[in-house]
Amino acid sequence: MHPLSRWWMRRRHGAGEWGGLFAAAADGEWVSLDLETTGMNPAKDHILSLAAVPVRDGRLRLSERFERRVHTARAFGIESIRHHRITPDEASSGEQVTDVVRDFLQWLGSRRLLGYYLGFDLDMLAPHVRALAGFALPNPVVDLGGEVAILQRRQRPDAPVNLDFAHIAETLGVPMIARHTALGDATTVGLCWLALQRRGWPAN
Template sequence: MDPLHRWWLRRRHGDGPWAGLLQRPPDDEWVSLDLETTGLDHARDHILSLAAVPVRDGRVWLSERFERRIRPDRDFDIESIRHHRITPGEAGTGMSVTPAVRELLQWLGSRRLLGYHLRFDLAMLAPHVRALTGFPLPNPRVELADAFATRALRAHPGAPADLAFRTIADALGVPVLARHSALGDATTVALCWLALRGGRAPSLHGSRPPPR
């Protein structure tokens, strides 16, 4: 979102219940976000789970993670189950999407977002965010694949980069944790981001990471 649009939103909503989304993002802090969904059509499919983990001070703060299982509004097929390993029975124990997104936004605040194929996740969230707040999610965001491609281009000009999730993680020396679970993918992306930034070895703080 460009600065002028953010300024306009602050003018209009800066005293409202969602003013926290419109503040200046804290320095050197990101939130790695991932969703699991019933499919890949953001206009038709539904969110099954969402997870987010803070990244700051060279660490992934699992102890401060946000994680919710969502009850979808329609059934999903076996191909969906094979991908995210969430059964209809498990999905049925989740909460409805609106209160889950409300809690996410309250937890998120103005922090920068980080993800892999983040545009799709944000498209899935967009109608729920707008229904709650009256405006699009204003948070700055970083796409891991784009950041990795930029580094790869500097290292090998003219050579196309392989931007597959596991390829990126392997190239950065990061284990892929519980692939196709929201928390596992969010944690892996966070560790990749720290490795890509070239600081000290990425580390986890708090609860044990999801199994590989």
């Protein structure tokens, strides 16, 4: 979000229920976010689970994580189940998405968001955030893939960029943890970010 837009939104909404989203973001802290969904189309698919893990002071704070299963009555096929390993019965026993997103926003506050192809997750959250708050999520964001792309281009300008998640993790010496689960992927992204920091990245 452009700083001017954030300033205007803070003036308009900073004293309301969601004022905590506009506080100054703490230095040296990120929240690694991942969603599992019924598919890859934000216009028609639904959130099945949401997990977020704080990354602070060089450590992944799993004990402070946010993790919820989300209810959906929408049918989804075997390929979707093979991907995220959530069955329709499990999905039907989750919490209502409005309740999950409300609790997540209150837990998140103004912290910076971190993710792998984070734009998709934010697109999935966007209609629910707008329905609750009346505006788009204002938090600063950092995309692991984008940062790795910049680093790869600096290190090897003539080589093709490889942003495959498993390749990024392997290159950084990070194990893939519970792949295609919200908590597992959020944890892996957080560990990759810590590995990048140990290498002096981001440089600024």
